[in-house]
Structure formats: structure tokens, C-alpha cells
Amino acid sequence: MIAALRTPRGLITALILLALAVLPLLTQAFDQRYLLSIGTRIVIWSIAAVSLNMILGYGGLVSFGHAVFFGIGGYAVGILSAHGVSSGWIQWPVALIAATLWAALIGALSLRTRGLYFIMITLAFAQLVYYVGGGLEAYGADDGLNISRSRFPGLIDLRDKASFYWLCFVALCGTLWFCSRFANSRFGYVIRGAKSNDLRMTALGFPVFRYRLVAFTLSGTFGGLAGILLANEGAYISPAMMSWVKSGDLIVIVVLGGMGTLFGPLYGTIAFFVLEESLPHLLDLMRKGWGEYWQIVFGPLLILVALYARGGIDSLLGRRS
Amino acid sequence: MSTPLLSTDRLVKRFGGLLATDNVSIDVVPGEIHALIGPNGAGKTTLVGQLTGNIAPDSGTIRFAGQDVTRLPTHKRVHLGLARSFQITSVLREFTALENVALAVQAHAGHSFRFLADARNDEGLRGPARRGLEEVGLGQRANTLASALSHGEQRQLEIAMALAGDPSLLLLDEPMAGMGAEESQRMIGFLRALKSKRAMLLIEHDMDAVFQLADRITVLVYGRAIASGTPAEIRANQDVRHAYLGDDGMVA
Secondary structure, eight states, rough: TTTTGGHHHHHHHHHHHHHHHTHHHHHHTTHHHHHHHHHHHHHHHHHHHEEEEEEHHOOOOOOOOOOOOHHHHHHHHHHHHHHHHOHHHHHHHOOOOOHHHHHHHHHHHHTTOOOOHHHHHHHHHHHHHHHHHOOOGGGTTGOOEEOOOBBTTTBBBBTTTHHHHHHHHHHHHHHHHHHHHHHSSHHHHHHHHHHHHHHHHHHHHHOOOHHHHHHHHHHHHHHHHHHHHHHHTTTOOGGGGGSHHHHHHHHHHHHHHTTOOSSSSHHHHHHHHHHHHHHHHHHHHHHTGGGGGGHHHHHHHHHHHHHTTTHHHHHTOOOOO | OOSSSEEEEEEEEEEETEEEEEEEOEEOTOOEEEEEETTTTSSHHHHHHHHSSSSSSSSSEEEETEEEEEEHHHHHHHHHHHEOOOSSOOOTTTHHHHHHHHHHHHSSSSOOOOSSSSGOOOHHHHHHHHHHHHHHHOGTTTTTGGGGHHHHHHHHHHHHHTTTTTTSSSEEESSSOOOHHHHHHHHHHHHHHHHOEEEEEESSOOOHHHHHHHHHEEEEETTTEEEEEHHHHHHHHHHHHIIITTTOOOOO
16 A cells, blocks of 8 residues: 555556545635546546446447436436435435446347447437437426435535535545456456457357446446436436437546556546646637647547557656556 | 267258258267267357357257257256357456456356445455455456456456356366467366366367367368267367378377
């Protein structure tokens, strides 16, 4: 633990986690409320990115529909809230179970395919839910729906921004902890082995499909958790939270940060949000109006990472031991 | 002759108009090395694919260890004691040699739905894996990435992985492919020593190796088993000489 701090990677990661742990204190001290809201979204997106990394990074399965779990988690909370069920003790388990079951269903069908077909079928299922969400007139259809935050009476008030942030941070730590155990467990070895050579794994006697299905399902559960938090963060749900663009952003984040590494998705999310927030301002400083076209700079940046830093940001922090 | 460990009965596999496996009936009895030879395109790989469960036959049956396994998926056949090595080296390149064998051990150590315990210091996996590596002579290379091993070492690693589950039958798909003369000879010695413990179905192009190792040889041509017998019988068989070995005395 202490020895890990002596490497650049360990030190930087520790500083990032420390900064995230005390972020509400910092934003209060410097009176930057807006930064806390960005910080909350970074933490929530990191949870989703870590969950996608479990199958994309460790398992080599390019799921192009991961934002659907934002939607399933979020809509479960939102729909219950719209019907007057405001208790988080009911909302959250229902949302997690819904995300888990949906992941099991998508996984059972899509994992029978490979490569490009897998990408297309996961995208298709996500689009299916997206359009169903847009068709739910009772819940705002395309415009979405304002909801009240989940209630945990006597435990925590999610309307308090700092409390909510810390809850998200604890959820992120829990997700990272699970992922760190998972990666080197017997189960993790099977998933990583199947990424390396699934024919070999089958010949060794592993029913690869079954293991991948469980990994996909677990990934969906944690994705659903991120969806619950996202709906509470904005006190709002809409189909936009599960559009294919969000799924694409999640893949970009994982690749940018470093696939198959524990903290890569965290680095990726921070880099993604920092660039998204700062590039428009920087470009506007160079010339008024340029900020609108920030993606012209962002796109080539991603290409550079894909070409020259195959291991993403994680690989820039030095060799792994 | 004792009861066969593995037997096929009139196995047929067609790819469109091509009859890749034409009524093949072969068997392997415990303690023997049965070699399968034949020119390129004879259907050896297709036959192996059916034995391992990667290809479904159109008709005929495959029996292994006393039961009909014709429709059994690969991983279940493995658990009955049927292990294989690949024609083209197939190891997990991103893992160390030790991790490769540890995964092979893990495949036979109950289910792997264990999410939290660290498998890296799991002696139940690493201990047998280390012994397996030593058995094939890779003990010194345990912590080397499989991708960094020489070709010959990777072939040895494959054998260690195949042996990890203590199989009763080894399907060896060209284990000597791409090996130098010295490495081949070492592998031949190793396989011969192994024979007392497990039966093998050996697919091999290296005729020296085949005639040194095999108790029985079956010759496959255009999907059909044209001859089967002891090495001496095969050497003397006119059809075989004509169809496969050529008349120029390739087998001295």
C-alpha cells in the first residue's frame, strides 16, 4: 500500500482519490459550486466507465450500448418517483434488479455473436430502450421528466449537494474495490483469458459463454447504479441519458483512460470532462466563437491517443510492475 | 484388445459438395499412441474438430469413456478426460507460462464463479501448475510471458496445459510442427514416456516421429480411412504407398 505511493502512478492516483474525497470542502472554500456539480458527474460517469471496463477492458467485449443502464437505472427511479414511491429503500433495489435482469437478457442474446455483430446487437438493444423511453408519454416522452430525489429518511438528505457527492464517491470506491478484486480472481482470470484466446479457453474446459454472461450482467448492475445516481444528480430523467452518443462517450472514456486497468476509466472520465469543459473556453480565448467547434480539437486528440498511447492515459504514467 | 477409450462409428461431415469426413471409423485404446496421417486436405483437421466438439458431424457417432459424446459441447468432453493441443500454437500470449498452466488447472478445479479471492497466490492452482511446467521442462520459464517464449517452448507449454486436467486421452494436432530436429527429438522422448499413463491420438506430418511413436497408424485420404494397422503394415501397404507416401521410398 505505502510502497505503491513511491511510483508515479501510485502517487498520482492517490492524489486524485484524495482530491475527490475532499472535493466538497475545496469547492466550498473557493466558493465554486459549479465545480462540485461537475465533480459529481465525473464520479458517476466513472462508476459507469469502470463497469463498462469490466467487459470491454478485461473481457474484450465491445458493448456499444452501455448507456442503456443509465436509462434503466434512471427510469426505474423516475417512474417510481412519479407514482409517489419516493423511498430510496424501494427505488434503488428495484432499479438495480431491473438493470441486472435487462443485462442478463441482452447478454444472453448478444453474447452468442462475435465482433462487429456483438457491437451492432448491443447498440440495437440500447436503441430499443431509448425509443421506448421516448414513447412513454406518461413520463414526459422525449422531453423527459422532473423527479424528486430519492429519500432515505433519517440517514442522508440527497438534496444536500455535498452529502450526495459523498454518497456517489463512496459508490465509486465500492465499485473500484470490487473491480480490483474481480480482476485477479479466478473469475477475472477466465474473463481475461477469454479475451486473449477464447478458443483456447473452451479447449481447456471453460464454458466461456456462461462466464461472459455473468460478467456482462454484473457490469449492467454497476451501470444501473450509475443510472440511479445520474437521475438523482439532475433530479431529471430523459431518453437523452441513454442515447447512443453516451454509449460512445463511455467507450471513448475507457479507451482514453486505459482498457483493462483498474484506474484507467477514472483517468479517462476526468480527462474527458476536463477537456469538454475547458476546450470551448480556451478556444474562445483564442478567438471569440471558436469555442463552439471544440470537438474539432477533441477528435484529433483522441486519434493521437489511439495511435500513440495504446494503453491510454494509464500507460503514460509509467510501466506496470 | 481392450475396450476403446475413443471410437467413432461411420462419421460423416460434408461441406457443400465436399465430403471432408467419409464414413470414418477409428478407435484409440488405453495406453496406445494411434497416429493419424494423410496428405494436406485429407480431412485430418476436420476429423479432430469433430472429436473435440468444435464441428458437428452430419451423421455417425463418437463414443468417449463409455458414453456417446457426439452432441456434447467441447467443455464437457474436456471434463470427461479429452484434452487437446493445437496445430497452430494456441496459448494465452498476454499471460505468463505459469498463469497459462494455472488456468488449465483451474478449469478442472470446480466452477470459477469466485469473484473476490486473489487467484495469484492460490496454491491450489499455482502449485500443480509449477509442477506441470517442471514436468515438460519449463520450470525456469514460469514467470516469462507466453508471447516471449520460443516456438518450441510454446509447444511444450501447450502440452503442459493439456496435461493439467490429468486427461485419459490427448489429442495432439501436429505437436512437432515448426520444431527443430533437436526439439523434435526431445518432444518424441517426452511423449513416449507419457504413453504409459495416457492414450494419444497423434496427428503429425513428421514421418520419423510417427514411425518412432505410433503403435497403430491410420491413413486418411480424401476424408476416407484407406488403411489402418501397425507401422510395419502401413509401410508395406501398396495403397498407402501409392496414395500418400509416393513410390520414391519416402519412408525408408
